[in-house]
Amino acid sequence: MNPTIKDVAQRAGxxxxxxxxxxxxxxxxxxxxxxxxxxxxxxxxxxxxILGRSLRLAKTDIIGLVVPDITNPFFAELAKHVEMLxxxxxxxVLLANTHDDPEAEKQQIETxxxxxxAGLILVPVSNSLVDTLVTRTRTVTVDRxxxxxxxxxxxxxxxxxxxxxxxxxxxxxxxxxxSGPSTTEVSGERRExxxxxxxxxxxxxxxxxxxxxxxxxxxxxxxxxxxxxxxxMQPAGTRPTAIATASDQQAIGLLRAAxxxxxxVPHDLSIVGFDDIPLASLVQPRLxxxxxxxxxxxxxxxxxxxxxxxxxxxYKLQPVLIERGxxxxxxxx
Amino acid sequence: MNPTIKDVAQRAGxxxxxxxxxxxxxxxxxxxxxxxxxxxxxxxxxxxxILGRSLRLAKTDIIGLVVPDITNPFFAELAKHVEMLxxxxxxxVLLANTHDDPEAEKQQIETxxxxxxAGLILVPVSNSLVDTLVTRTRTVTVDRxxxxxxxxxxxxxxxxxxxxxxxxxxxxxxxxxxSGPSTTEVSGERRExxxxxxxxxxxxxxxxxxxxxxxxxxxxxxxxxxxxxxxxMQPAGTRPTAIATASDQQAIGLLRAAxxxxxxVPHDLSIVGFDDIPLASLVQPRLxxxxxxxxxxxxxxxxxxxxxxxxxxxYKLQPVLIERGxxxxxxxx
DNA sequence: TTGTCAATATGAAACGTTTCATCACGCTGC
DNA sequence: GCAGCGTGATGAAACGTTTCATATTGACAA
Numbered sequence: 001m002n003p004t005i006k007d008v009a010q011r012a013g014x015x016x017x018x019x020x021x022x023x024x025x026x027x028x029x030x031x032x033x034x035x036x037x038x039x040x041x042x043x044x045x046x047x048x049x050i051l052g053r054s055l056r057l058a059k060t061d062i063i064g065l066v067v068p069d070i071t072n073p074f075f076a077e078l079a080k081h082v083e084m085l086x087x088x089x090x091x092x093v094l095l096a097n098t099h100d101d102p103e104a105e106k107q108q109i110e111t112x113x114x115x116x117x118a119g120l121i122l123v124p125v126s127n128s129l130v131d132t133l134v135t136r137t138r139t140v141t142v143d144r145x146x147x148x149x150x151x152x153x154x155x156x157x158x159x160x161x162x163x164x165x166x167x168x169x170x171x172x173x174x175x176x177x178x179s180g181p182s183t184t185e186v187s188g189e190r191r192e193x194x195x196x197x198x199x200x201x202x203x204x205x206x207x208x209x210x211x212x213x214x215x216x217x218x219x220x221x222x223x224x225x226x227x228x229x230x231x232x233m234q235p236a237g238t239r240p241t242a243i244a245t246a247s248d249q250q251a252i253g254l255l256r257a258a259x260x261x262x263x264x265v266p267h268d269l270s271i272v273g274f275d276d277i278p279l280a281s282l283v284q285p286r287l288x289x290x291x292x293x294x295x296x297x298x299x300x301x302x303x304x305x306x307x308x309x310x311x312x313x314x315y316k317l318q319p320v321l322i323e324r325g326x327x328x329x330x331x332x333x
Numbered sequence: 334m335n336p337t338i339k340d341v342a343q344r345a346g347x348x349x350x351x352x353x354x355x356x357x358x359x360x361x362x363x364x365x366x367x368x369x370x371x372x373x374x375x376x377x378x379x380x381x382x383i384l385g386r387s388l389r390l391a392k393t394d395i396i397g398l399v400v401p402d403i404t405n406p407f408f409a410e411l412a413k414h415v416e417m418l419x420x421x422x423x424x425x426v427l428l429a430n431t432h433d434d435p436e437a438e439k440q441q442i443e444t445x446x447x448x449x450x451a452g453l454i455l456v457p458v459s460n461s462l463v464d465t466l467v468t469r470t471r472t473v474t475v476d477r478x479x480x481x482x483x484x485x486x487x488x489x490x491x492x493x494x495x496x497x498x499x500x501x502x503x504x505x506x507x508x509x510x511x512s513g514p515s516t517t518e519v520s521g522e523r524r525e526x527x528x529x530x531x532x533x534x535x536x537x538x539x540x541x542x543x544x545x546x547x548x549x550x551x552x553x554x555x556x557x558x559x560x561x562x563x564x565x566m567q568p569a570g571t572r573p574t575a576i577a578t579a580s581d582q583q584a585i586g587l588l589r590a591a592x593x594x595x596x597x598v599p600h601d602l603s604i605v606g607f608d609d610i611p612l613a614s615l616v617q618p619r620l621x622x623x624x625x626x627x628x629x630x631x632x633x634x635x636x637x638x639x640x641x642x643x644x645x646x647x648y649k650l651q652p653v654l655i656e657r658g659x660x661x662x663x664x665x666x
Numbered sequence: 667t668t669g670t671c672a673a674t675a676t677g678a679a680a681c682g683t684t685t686c687a688t689c690a691c692g693c694t695g696c
Numbered sequence: 697g698c699a700g701c702g703t704g705a706t707g708a709a710a711c712g713t714t715t716c717a718t719a720t721t722g723a724c725a726a
Binding site for chain 4: 004005006016017020021023024048049050051052053054055056057
């Protein structure tokens with residue numbers, strides 16, 4: 001029904017091979033002929049059939065994007081940027097959710113691989129089964145590492161460090177930290193960075209030993225709320241005056257918990273999140289947080305997947321502290 | 334490199350046609366042969382090449398999902414459900430964002446169509462250019478209509494009606510409504526539903542004429558905040574005691590605005606949103622809202638795209654009022 | 667004139683399916 | 697013994713590309 005390369009060839013009076021060569025911008029084609037072919041392409045509105053090409057090349061121009069849950073604002077943001085950049089280069093993005101389930105992830109990636117994608121951008125689950133599976137395709141991992149594959153991520157240690165530093169500089173000494181699941185490296189790194197800054201502080205300020213309360217949960221809203229409630233349910237004298245979290249979602253849950261308990265942020269409690277999702281600047285009060293440069297991560301991941309040479313093993317981007325309204329000096333200071 | 338249907342045929346000592354027939358579960362194949370073929374398939378780990386099949390059939394099993402912005406929680410939720418259901422049936426989902434730009438939408442859909450998808454699930458932009466373009470594929474429209482195509486949406490009029498009804502029954506008489514852009518039908522319907530309930534009330538309660546203040550903006554957080562500020566910046570005597578919005582995002586923005594101005598929700602101001610995005614139950618206070626059954630919408634849309642017979646022209650689902658913490662009786666009552 | 671070479675066009679094969687017209691075979695009924 | 701038939705397998709064509717070995721042409725040198 002649609003015109004094929006044969007129709008073009010016939011109408012232009014050349015062979016299909018020649019048409020293919022002008023399509024491929026191959027240099028070895030006579031100027032006159034090139035013009036004539038291009039004219040006929042225009043005239044009959046020929047559009048190359050992607051399936052024919054893909055079959056021949058045994059490879060499509062589709063990019064697989066595999067995330068735990070597209071509903072998570074961080075991954076939605078990632079997806080948006082990946083899709084924008086990819087479509088600007090004529091690639092399409094196939095979306096798959098793993099729901100943090102290694103089996104589902106394996107299943108999803110297997111069917112994805114069957115489609116012979118140009119590459120895979122993957123946010124792997126914790127105990128991923130796919131490390132050897134994906135070696136068949138160019139794969140770049142985002143946010144979380146997967147052994148043997150390029151990783152684009154933020155320097156999580158530094159992010160945690162920044163959060164701690166900010167709270168210390170505001171004068172907070174009784175600190176809390178709401179961590180992500182210890183099964184993920186990301187979460188461990190952020191916590192480590194946070195604790196390391198505190199340890200350094202204790203060392204330089206002898207006598208002022210700051211030992212934070214740490215609680216561990218998931219990255220989601222609910223976990224932030226529950227853990228926050230637990231942590232805040234202490235007398236004002238021992239309760240932390242500031243809490244850092246491993247994600248903005250946790251921070252927003254924590255904000256809720258604080259509100260429910262009659263604590264005012266930032267007057268009674270300072271909070272610093274992590275990620276800088278769009279919502280962070282819309283909650284009440286606006287969330288001070290550690291921004292991940294998602295657009296840059298998307299760009300790098302795509303470059304790693306489509307670019308001419310392999311990405312280095314690890315690409316760590318620098319997070320930056322975004323000061324908004326959820327932090328202040330401690331009330332008793 | 335991967336085994337092909339030829340390898341299977343050769344190894345099983347049959348023709349490729351026969352293998353294809355057992356793959357297609359065609360009945361006209363001898364039991365013994367079927368078993369042998371299945372065994373060899375298993376033995377050499379044959380997986381049909383999707384590209385070969387697609388080329389032959391001139392059709393893929395990919396479903397195109399085109400939304401304005403995957404970052405919008407409502408569309409993210411939709412995408413999640415569509416993807417889950419689709420992958421359960423062996424289909425994959427190609428994601429495209431239009432950023433509410435008719436040109437971008439056209440561009441996206443054109444390249445999508447070039448991939449010969451099994452169907453298209455589309456949330457069209459306001460002045461969509463693609464109504465004739467997409468007739469080439471089975472298309473179901475979600476949330477917003479597009480002339481000549483099946484639509485799956487919530488009964489927006491009824492949703493607006495429910496919001497108004499709830500606020501009236503709580504005793505509110507000075508009402509505000511923050512609408513979406515009048516360029517979208519969705520927004521008009523919700524507003525109409527809201528106003529119609531108020532009109533009916535005025536009629537039955539002669540003397541109590543309720544005429545709401547209406548402000549119009551976009552569906553996003555920012556619009557809710559700005560318009561909210563404007564509406565609340567009135568003396569307590571004339572300022573609405575309750576405001577309904579056309580989206581949860583607006584409602585959350587409004588919540589912010591109220592907070593910034595020192596108004597307490599729901600004591601000083603009642604708010605009811607629309608959509609019931611995940612965040613609605615996590616803001617402070619939890620948002621009373623009109624829920625859209627997104628999972629059901631995704632199911633219907635997919636059925637319309639993959640099912641054996643066309644969906645009816647319009648499929649209107651019933652929204653339901655979810656009572657949470659952002660509404661109360663007016664303070665002066 | 668012939669041979670060589672560069673430049674460029676051609677034709678056919680190949681990618682992995684599905685489908686359809688054809689064919690082989692065994693049975694039945696006469 | 698054979699025509700007719702039903703059951704099922706076969707082989708080849710077709711889908712729309714790309715690529716590569718080969719063919720054609722013209723120019724130029726010997």
